[in-house]
Amino acid sequence: MDLLEYQGKQLFGRHGLAVSDGKAVTTVDDAVAAANEIGYPVVVKAQVLMGGRGKAGGVKLASNEEEAREHATNILGLDIKGHITRTLWIEHASDIATEYYASVLLDRSAKKPLVMFSTEGGVEIETVAEETPEKLIKENVDPLVGLTREQAIGIATKGGADADVIEGVADALVALYEVWIEEDASLAEINPLIVTPDRQVKALDAKVSLDGNAAFRHPDHADLGDKANLDPIEVQAAEQDVVYVKLDGNIGILGNGAGLVMSTLDVVAQHGGSPANFLDAGGGSDAEKVKQAVQIILSNENVKAVLFNIFGGITRCDEVANGLVAAFADLKPTVPFVVRLDGTNDVLGREILEKAALPNVYAEKTMDSAAAKVVELAKESR
Structure with a gap:
């Protein structure tokens, strides 16, 4: 089961990953109220299980109440590659100094978890892997040990993270691995994992797929996913x-x-x-x-x-x-x-x-x- 961005971020937050303040809404009035409460500038983001939201007009920056209302009106009901936008995520806009990429998934050939990290965040990771593979660090994790902080620091260092945020990146990787393990995810991905001007490491996006075979262990997952767009x-x-x-x-x-x-x-x-x-x-x-x-x-x-x-x-x-x-x-x-x-x-x-x-x-x-x-x-x- 694939999660909407805000659902993934809520899981991240529960496991110690830093995410921006935000609120999920389904009406224009609620979107404006959420933006006023969070404080401007905010980002109004369509919540659909589809990439290319920004290019489709589903991600907009609002500097005031008038813009928040305009963007919410335009995005609610927007068709993004066959997915109708019925939920918005209103999030405080983040200042970005650097964008990284991080993910945890299953390496089926090695039969072990795989952590991937790159300083080339914000673009399609497939492009990075094909054109500049040396910029994508891939490292298996011993499932009996888990991702230790020491191993995470090594991944961040080899990946070329800025020296002053290596520990912050390592903490994010450890938390992301915890999400993957404890939530029975098949994929936990952050693109981009940002570094703010004050050197805070945050998850600006979230892509999470949960293993349906493990649903019996997670009754709290029952309401997740994009129910409104299910066939x-x-x-x-x-x-x-x-x-x-x-x-x-x-x-x-x-x-x-x-x-x-x-x-x-x-x-x-x-x-x-x-x-x-x-x-x-x-x-x-x-x-x-x-x-x-x-x-x-x-x-x-x-x-x-x-x-x-x-x-x-x-x-x-x-x-x-x-x-x-x-x-x-x-x-x-x-x-x-x-x-x-x-x-x-x-x-x-x-x-x-x-x-x-x-x-x-x-x-x-x-x-x-x-x-x-x-x-x-x-x-x-x-």
Whole structure:
């Protein structure tokens, strides 16, 4: 789960990272009241899970109440690459002497946490890594020890931080690592990590992604994220405990197991098709869950054809077939379905579908042939 900037900053503050005073608001009047309370100049910032906010007009400096009202009026409701701004973060403007970059993430190849630091803050870190890799320090951390202050000082020193703020940068790195560990984050990033003219080290921005698999340990995370901009189909899927991600194509995909679904997306793309979703029905899916999954897939109006790719292990192919029959009875879909059943009770599953004689349902024996067929049908349905 990705957090909005202000939510990330609030987490930072709880773990000892210095952040500017600010307030999240959802109306123009509240924005003006917050700006008056915080004191001018303030920055009015759109809160959306999308980069490029400044270029899109979503970040503005206000020197007085009139400007605060004007900027809040213009930014609330602003569409930034498909994300509608419904929340503003009103923050006291910071004087900046220097901009750095800092992050903590998982190094999957080393199977250890990775701390990154650069004096090239305020720009895309990918650009720094590509054009001037020597300016990006990367250092693994022993997960049994954690990031010590000594190691953090070494990272700040090697990275070229100004001598008089090395200890401040080290403190920020240690606090950022604490956020990453204690909040079960997959990414904790500050860009920029600023040094003010009075040599204070502060997080001017926050990018935090939390591991959803650890949500049971953090009931306080339940209200985080950009709830207002969530896709309603994804919300429905989550409520029904279905793993669903909406994509841009027109071919609905249902499989059992994340690996199989990913492979199915790839094979459909190889045949010239464009998947409309990732949907993992999971192991042991029964008829009712399959029916729910069909309803979720068909909620996307862009879907022109649907592919069921089931390899039965724990999941029984006869249950999948029964779920599809039930879905057709209740939902009466008008788009074609291609079904490939293999594994546990696959013969019985195919017999159930043959007996039901569902309209516009095509059985295929292999994943490759099923993908080719569904792409063909999707093109015909345009």
